[in-house]
Amino acid sequence: MDVVALLKSASLLVPEETATAAAAEELRLERSAAWCHWREGETRNGVIRADLTLRAPSDGGRRSPADGAGVLRPMWNIGNSTPAGEPEHNIACIWVEDAPALEPGGRATVRLAPLTPRSWRHLEPGQVITMHETRTVAGTAVVLQADFRHTEMCFGES
Template structure:
């Protein structure tokens, strides 16, 4: 229960990467592996910033240049032709800094576009606590 309350605190206000690392460590001690993965994801968001977006997959394949980690909210996988809210953590931040809510990015896994995502929110990196 304490982890849930602390996570909710992190959802309300930006928390530094160390906060999420501590939650991941506690979850690891409690054998809550899915929570460990989520808290480590949130640590990445706090470190690099993130983009919340609505992603629609095309009925086809999925190349990367402006590379980002992808987390599909509320699902294990997103099937072709479906839409879902996603979280993107830029792995090449220099290609992402210009994006604002309303912008659309195209998803590739090959030369053919696999989907497109409309940016809903930009989450800046959280400064390291001193």
């Protein structure tokens, strides 16, 4: 009997509102614990989901898979500008939905956790944003969801 697999299966029966990162950490379920921390951040800052396509290595894209559990922190051109009128790049971590990583040239639905959430509040579904790991574009994403409705109190806005 695989006890860890059994515990993982049992954890799926726990209601979402009572599941905690501490329980996942005690069970040494690192990805599950990271997911709980990620969702906690989304509760505070809002949810941004996008359909991301990475450039292929043959087109100058990355040559190794992008970690899917919030480790990669690329820059994004989300339409903001510097005072001089140049494109401003904003940083956000990536969580790949339904996969541990995103292969070079691959495509997946991702969640973004901005370093400065307020700078991202103008995003709307359908908007195209670009990912940068260097000066060149590393990937292109279409915003699927930009939900900040529960964060108004955090920002002191109405």
